[in-house]
Amino acid sequence: MLESANPQSLRHVGHSPARQEGVDKLTGGAVFVSDMTLPGMLHAKVKQSPHARARIRSIDTSRAAKLPGVRAILTGADLDYRLGLYVVDKYILAKGEVRHYGEAVAAVAADTLAIAKQAVDLIDVDYEVLPPVLNHMDALAPGAPLVHPDLGSYDYVQAVFSPQPGTNIANVSRCRKGDVEKGFAESAWIIEREYTNPSVQHVPMETHVAIAEWRADDAITIWTSAQSPFTVRGLFCHSFKLPLSKVRVIIPHVGGGFGGKAGIHLEPLVACLSRKAGGRPVKFQATREEEFSLLPCRSALTYRIKTGVRADGKIVAQKMEMFWDAGAYADYAVNVTRASGYSAAGPYEIPNAWLDAYTIYTHKPYGTAYRGFGHVEFFWGLERHMELVAQTIGMDPLEFRRKNLLRPGATTLTGEVITEHSGDVRKCLDAVAAAIHYGELTEAEKAREARTGLKIGKGIATLHKAPAMPPFTATAVIVKMNSDGSVLVNVGLTEIGQGSNTALAQIAAERLGFPLEKVKVTEEKDTEHDPYDWQTVASKGLMLTGNATILACADLLEQAYAVAGQVLRAQPCDLDHDGGKIFIKHRPDQAVTFAQIAVGYAYRDGNGIGGPLVGVGRYIAQGLSNLDKETGQGNPALDWTYGAHGIIVEVNAATGEYHILKIASAYDVGKAINPELVRGQCIGGMVQGLGTALCEGYIYDQQGHLLNPSFTDNKIPTCKDLPDEIECIVVETAQLDGPYGARGVGEHPMISVAPALGNAIRNAAGAELTHMPIRSEDVWRAMGQKPRVETWITETPTGSCRSIVWGQ
Amino acid sequence: MKIKVTINGAEYERDVAENATLLHFLREQLGLTGSKEGCGGGECGACTVILDGRTVNSCLVLAVEADGCSIRTIEGEAVDGRLSRIQEAFARHHAVQCGYCTAGMVMSVRELVERHPKPSIDEIKEGLEGNFCRCTGYAQIIEAVLDATGQEHRTQEPSHA
Numbered sequence: 001m002l003e004s005a006n007p008q009s010l011r012h013v014g015h016s017p018a019r020q021e022g023v024d025k026l027t028g029g030a031v032f033v034s035d036m037t038l039p040g041m042l043h044a045k046v047k048q049s050p051h052a053r054a055r056i057r058s059i060d061t062s063r064a065a066k067l068p069g070v071r072a073i074l075t076g077a078d079l080d081y082r083l084g085l086y087v088v089d090k091y092i093l094a095k096g097e098v099r100h101y102g103e104a105v106a107a108v109a110a111d112t113l114a115i116a117k118q119a120v121d122l123i124d125v126d127y128e129v130l131p132p133v134l135n136h137m138d139a140l141a142p143g144a145p146l147v148h149p150d151l152g153s154y155d156y157v158q159a160v161f162s163p164q165p166g167t168n169i170a171n172v173s174r175c176r177k178g179d180v181e182k183g184f185a186e187s188a189w190i191i192e193r194e195y196t197n198p199s200v201q202h203v204p205m206e207t208h209v210a211i212a213e214w215r216a217d218d219a220i221t222i223w224t225s226a227q228s229p230f231t232v233r234g235l236f237c238h239s240f241k242l243p244l245s246k247v248r249v250i251i252p253h254v255g256g257g258f259g260g261k262a263g264i265h266l267e268p269l270v271a272c273l274s275r276k277a278g279g280r281p282v283k284f285q286a287t288r289e290e291e292f293s294l295l296p297c298r299s300a301l302t303y304r305i306k307t308g309v310r311a312d313g314k315i316v317a318q319k320m321e322m323f324w325d326a327g328a329y330a331d332y333a334v335n336v337t338r339a340s341g342y343s344a345a346g347p348y349e350i351p352n353a354w355l356d357a358y359t360i361y362t363h364k365p366y367g368t369a370y371r372g373f374g375h376v377e378f379f380w381g382l383e384r385h386m387e388l389v390a391q392t393i394g395m396d397p398l399e400f401r402r403k404n405l406l407r408p409g410a411t412t413l414t415g416e417v418i419t420e421h422s423g424d425v426r427k428c429l430d431a432v433a434a435a436i437h438y439g440e441l442t443e444a445e446k447a448r449e450a451r452t453g454l455k456i457g458k459g460i461a462t463l464h465k466a467p468a469m470p471p472f473t474a475t476a477v478i479v480k481m482n483s484d485g486s487v488l489v490n491v492g493l494t495e496i497g498q499g500s501n502t503a504l505a506q507i508a509a510e511r512l513g514f515p516l517e518k519v520k521v522t523e524e525k526d527t528e529h530d531p532y533d534w535q536t537v538a539s540k541g542l543m544l545t546g547n548a549t550i551l552a553c554a555d556l557l558e559q560a561y562a563v564a565g566q567v568l569r570a571q572p573c574d575l576d577h578d579g580g581k582i583f584i585k586h587r588p589d590q591a592v593t594f595a596q597i598a599v600g601y602a603y604r605d606g607n608g609i610g611g612p613l614v615g616v617g618r619y620i621a622q623g624l625s626n627l628d629k630e631t632g633q634g635n636p637a638l639d640w641t642y643g644a645h646g647i648i649v650e651v652n653a654a655t656g657e658y659h660i661l662k663i664a665s666a667y668d669v670g671k672a673i674n675p676e677l678v679r680g681q682c683i684g685g686m687v688q689g690l691g692t693a694l695c696e697g698y699i700y701d702q703q704g705h706l707l708n709p710s711f712t713d714n715k716i717p718t719c720k721d722l723p724d725e726i727e728c729i730v731v732e733t734a735q736l737d738g739p740y741g742a743r744g745v746g747e748h749p750m751i752s753v754a755p756a757l758g759n760a761i762r763n764a765a766g767a768e769l770t771h772m773p774i775r776s777e778d779v780w781r782a783m784g785q786k787p788r789v790e791t792w793i794t795e796t797p798t799g800s801c802r803s804i805v806w807g808q
Numbered sequence: 809m810k811i812k813v814t815i816n817g818a819e820y821e822r823d824v825a826e827n828a829t830l831l832h833f834l835r836e837q838l839g840l841t842g843s844k845e846g847c848g849g850g851e852c853g854a855c856t857v858i859l860d861g862r863t864v865n866s867c868l869v870l871a872v873e874a875d876g877c878s879i880r881t882i883e884g885e886a887v888d889g890r891l892s893r894i895q896e897a898f899a900r901h902h903a904v905q906c907g908y909c910t911a912g913m914v915m916s917v918r919e920l921v922e923r924h925p926k927p928s929i930d931e932i933k934e935g936l937e938g939n940f941c942r943c944t945g946y947a948q949i950i951e952a953v954l955d956a957t958g959q960e961h962r963t964q965e966p967s968h969a
Contacts, residue, residue, distance in 0.1 A: 016902070018899045018900060018902070019899070019902060019904060019905075021907070022898070022899040022904050023891065023895075023899060024907075025904050025906075025907030025910050026882075026885075026886075026891065026895040026898055026899060026904060026907075026910055026914065027842070027882065027883070027885065027886050027891070027895065028840075028841070028842020028843070028881070028882035028883050028885075028911050029842070030907050031841070032844075032908065034844065034845070035835070035841035035844075202942075203940075203942050204906070204908075204942060205844070205846045205852065205854055205906065205908035205909050205940065205941070205942055205943075206844070206846070206906070206908045207846075253906075253907060254906060255844070255906050255907070255908030256905075256906040256908060256942050256943055257906075258942070287848060288846070288847040288848060288849065288851075288852075427969055428969070430969075431969035496906060497905035497906030497907070497943045498905070499902075499905070666969055672966070675966055676901075676902045676948075677902060678966060679902070679948070679966045680902050680905060680943075680944060680945075680948060682966065683944065683945035683946075683947045683948065684905060684942075684943045684944045684945040685945070686945060687945030687946065688942065688945070710847070710849065710851065711847055711849070711851035711852060711940070712849075712851060716940060716942065718936075718937045718938075718939075718940065718946075719932075719933045719936050719937055719939075719941075719946035719949070719950065720933050720934075720937045722933070722945070722946055722947065722950075726945075726947055727967070728966035728967070729966060729967050729968070729969045730966045730967070730968055730969070731968070731969050732968065
């Protein structure tokens with residue numbers, strides 16, 4: 001798709017028009033599912049388990065049923081449907097046993113939310129509390145309680161995943177490249193360490209919310225705050241064994257997703273309540289507390305890396321073991337394990353590599369996709385490790401990284417050969433190193449240290465990620481011309497804040513040669529109006545839907561030229577067009593307007609030709625393959641987006657408090673379709689990455705009660721947490737098969753913020769950090785080489801008052 | 809109980825439940841859904857409105873407490889279909905992504921600029937720290953506020969390497 005790109009002639013691509021739906025969002029006019037009320041609509045509430053693991057002896061709903069205004073009550077006993085993206089392991093409501101704190105065991109739909117809440121309080125559940133397994137490493141031990149004793153009987157995607165019945169292992173992914181033991185034998189140094197991070201919450205500002213209406217004859221409509229309408233429809237129909245034509249999924253504006261709204265979540269439960277309530281629409285919106293405990297989170301990770309290095313600093317062998325904490329259900333975590341497995345070495349060439357990556361069930365809220373899809377978590381360990389290796393062998397960390405970076409001709413872990421068009425990680429790394437004056441303190445920084453008594457340190461980290469998606473992922477776009485010559489672009493890709501509608505409008509305007517005002521991309525997504533798109537995930541939307549948009553526009557123009565050629569009695573090859581009309585190249589005064597032919601051309605006598613102009617574009621990922629289950633070899637990557645961060649930090653060497661003075665980030669985006677949108681992704685993702693780096697994380701007590709399901713106890717960054725200076729740098733190594741050379745950058749800014757910070761703190765104050773988030777007390781402990789205290793599954797016997805009331 | 813409030817210049821007289829929050833009253837009873845609920849606990853700022861000149865988390869104010877008060881919400885920010893300077897600057901600076909925090913954010917900016925016609929970056933951060941945004945990373949919002957108040961703001965385009 002690059003052939004059409006001549007940077008000088010681009011009129012829309014490369015510019016930064018305002019967001020298409022910005023005015024609606026700025027005036028309060030944009031409607032989110034949480035704003036919607038339908039005629040006759042009921043409100044739902046769920047009863048959550050106060051225990052991490054318990055057998056459900058009985059559920060008594062009789063008191064709730066007597067409450068006036070209650071229209072439907074469901075428990076696990078009423079529903080025999082299991083859900084699962086890759087491993088079908090989750091009931092809509094817990095049956096028999098609860099597997100995590102906050103799991104839904106019953107649900108009520110009532111005339112008002114207040115009645116529904118009251119009814120839920122009147123449901124009595126008799127539990128036999130059982131000892132949970134909370135730490136994923138403990139769950140691997142022989143004799144550990146099994147979260148899913150029936151794992152061997154579950155359906156799963158057999159071509160890709162490998163559950164291990166009789167254990168808590170939901171999946172194991174392997175990668176074998178070269179001969180790792182031979183590599184270690186050739187190594188002058190072998191350096192090994194373990195890195196960890198806890199589960200975190202996505203925190204979309206709009207919590208999960210769905211409205212469903214299950215009418216007679218299984219006619220079902222679902223309005224949902226979700227990322228992927230076609231996936232919701234597909235998984236829904238799979239669970240209920242319904243034809244796709246019975247279910248319509250509509251997605252209006254979405255208040256943030258970040259991966260947490262990929263897949264399917266509340267929709268089946270809400271639909272079942274509607275069915276039970278005689279087809280009245282039912283709405284359920286998670287409270288913020290439920291968002292933490294009922295809805296999924298991001299998996300915790302333990303990452304062990306053992307690296308063999310030659311005396312000259314070249315890595316020759318690396319053995320990697322990843323232990324991912326799925327929580328109670330496999331959901332996306334098994335695929336996070338797979339996608340992280342094939343990326344696990346970062347943008348470095350490792351001739352001999354060995355990787356085992358496990359997804360492990362525990363009795364905790366379950367993990368799902370989260371911006372970065374595993375890469376935020378494992379890059380914490382990887383880029384801290386690269387720093388450790390460089391320091392251990394006495395090499396400058398920047399030089400060490402440069403020496404080992406992937407370059408054209410190098411092969412990735414899965415055997416893919418990198419080319420000069422794959423993107424330039426070296427350029428990204430050098431750009432951020434220059435931006436922070438890496439490796440030295442400037443005169444001003446020295447003076448600042450002298451003045452404040454604080455230590456200034458600098459750190460760098462690289463990143464890469466490819467879309468994690470099936471190798472045959474496809475999409476389609478329809479461009480329909482209105483009778484005034486403007487166009488409506490139907491895409492199944494959902495606008496969740498990333499700016500895709502604006503960027504796609506720019507791409508369409510560019511390909512059509514139209515003014516941007518004449519192009520509109522559909523805002524609300526509707527499975528009955530929009531063409532199929534696999535999912536709005538993986539940073540693949542710009543490339544796949546962008547290409548399909550270009551093809552659809554070309555198709556529309558071809559049809560327009562055919563009609564215009566007839567009207568003008570000219571061959572299409574002699575025609576050209578501008579934003580309003582098609583004309584004969586050598587007789588530009590002979591023209592027909594797009595408006596004249598948009599819905600069919602009429603001659604003076606009334607005869608008509610042509611018809612409504614509709615262009616269709618289809619694009620499917622090409623040349624990709626499943627990975628071999630034993631060796632991990634294959635071609636999984638649509639494209640690689642590379643990047644790097646450089647951070648300057650100021651550390652109080654007495655207390656461990658620190659402050660970020662500057663962060664510089666660079667990404668090879670191929671081509672910035674809208675540089676301001678790119679900057680929005682870069683800064684927004686970086687600050688979300690800072691949340692992971694600074695403070696965020698789930699804290700449990702020993703019984704598995706989640707202790708901090710609120711913004712008071714689980715803080716996210718505010719504008720006061722911004723670094724003093726932020727610099728965004730764009731590298732543009734064209735992606736040959738990307739729209740105008742572009743590749744995705746939605747997830748990448750979040751990756752490797754934490755290790756860049758950890759490396760900077762290490763260089764400032766000597767703190768060797770192996771766990772993120774990095775709190776001041778962690779820095780203080782690491783500086784004093786005091787043992788880390790386990791505060792994520794805390795040894796405090798009783799945590800907040802919440803667990804005292806609910807749990808004991 | 810009956811309350812009388814002025815919202816964006818228009819008077820409303822309604823019966824409200826004693827335990828209804830101002831946010832619930834605005835959204836559910838009046839259909840003014842621009843103000844959002846992000847947490848229901850006064851932590852995130854998505855429900856920020858201006859009550860007699862000062863910003864409040866409307867999820868923490870009872871509707872009955874607003875009796876006799878004058879309230880400004882996002883629905884009153886654009887006049888006759890024309891965006892305010894703040895809204896225009898937000899659009900121009902890409903200070904909106906998913907849009908869920910935007911209403912509360914704009915109301916906090918509105919109150920801030922009425923107190924500080926030329927707020928410094930520190931004053932902007934102070935004024936907006938109660939408004940969470942998970943998408944933008946805040947920088948483009950701060951630039952929009954500087955621009956809306958006629959102050960110098962950085963050119964936004966990322967640099968090329």
